[in-house]
Amino acid sequence: MANYVKISSLGPAPCVIEATVPAEEAVGRMIAHWERMLGFVLPDKPDLIVLPEACDRPSKSSYPTERRMEYYRVRGNRIRDFFAGIAAKHGCNIVYPSHMQAEDGSWRNTAQLIDRQGRVTGTYHKNHLVPNEYNLNGILYGKDAPVFECDFGRVACAICFDLNFDELRLKYVQAKPDLIVFPSMYHGALMQNYWAYSCRAHFVGSIAGLPCSIVSPLGETVAQSTNYYPYVTTTVNLDCAVLHIDENGAHFRAIKQKYGSKVKIHDPGLLGSVLLSSETDEFTVREVISEFKLELLDDYFSRSLTHRCAPGHMEP
Structure with a gap:
């Protein structure tokens, strides 16, 4: 059955807060910043809002590391709780990416999934850090690639530098999520489209200061923010499947004749x-x-590989 999910992705540049601003005031400014940004997409009543990597970290251009650690101490979970309140009030899911301190005092680059009731239902730790995230900031590498069960489908996560590594992508190829969310400082360019097609999943990129995008399982960008407005909202249908034209194509006419507009067969070309x-x-x-x-498509590729390796099918 059609599974329409309305998704909003926001990617404003990091909030600029001067180094002289006390940590308590900086937290208040950050909450006000995101309250304003959310105001652009909440009227559309999205099912899911995705925010960029380290979304509540003040811009590094104006807020040095030594001030940031005090800011994080004062922040605690207050900004997460702010987003949880928004999620509960508006009945939406929110992906909240941040630097989070574990109980043992170590740090992670995380994305927390907040559900429509304001509960944290899943946490992903960035698997593939830029080395200086550890060297300069003491952030530890994540090791797991969970897939979260949401009320609209199964959601996986990759953060920024993650997009360069096949190890993580191949885990998701096997796990088959419906949607991959990508909070980031780095855009990824064609890697976004490749991940979407490779994983046969919709893909949502939320990029700080760069275009945000929503990509279909065919690797097509179906919606994107602009240089004027750093946010985008669109609706996707998660009740879908990727098929190769070979052999399947002989049935497409009969499918359309029987079901008409109740079934969509989208060909991106090439x-x-x-x-x-x-x-x-x-x-x-x-x-x-x-x-x-x-x-x-995956079954067809698998059958093709098996056929290639059958006795007598390959040149000596």
Whole structure:
């Protein structure tokens, strides 16, 4: 059945706070900054809001490390609790990325998932740090790649430098999340599109000071913020599947003749694959796949590899 999810991604440049501003006042300014930014997307009633990496860290250009640690001490969980209040009030999920201190005093670069009731339901620790995050700031590398169960689907996370490493991407290829969220300071360019297609998942990039984007499982950018407005909201349908045209394509006409606009078959061109989605509450995309005996892209690739290695199929 159609699973429409409205997603907002925000990527303003880091909030500039002067080094002379006391930590208590800096926390108040940061909350006011995000209250203002959220005001641009909350009227659209999003199901999910994604914020950029270390979203509540004052700009490094004006707020030095020694001041930042005092700021973090005063901040504690107050800004997270602010976002939790917003999530509960507006009935939305929020991805809150921040530098977080563990109970043993060590630090992590994290993304916390806050649900519609304002509860933290999952935490991801950045797996692949830039070395100086450890060398200069004592942040430890994360080791797990959890996938979080949300009321609209399964969500995975990558943060900034993570996007350069196949180790993490391949974990998500196996886990098959519906959506990957990417809070970052680095844009990633084609890597965003590659991750989306490789993982057969929608992808949301929230990039501080750079365009935010929402990418389909075909690797197509379907929505993007602009140089004028550092936020974007769009609706995606998570009840979808990626299929290769080979063999499946013979059924597409019959599918459209039977179901019309209740099924969407989107061809991006040049890729040889399409995105099939159910646009109705009457049936799921998996039921259409079963009815017409369609083959998922990954299953087709797997069958092709097996066929290649069958006895007598490969040159001596």
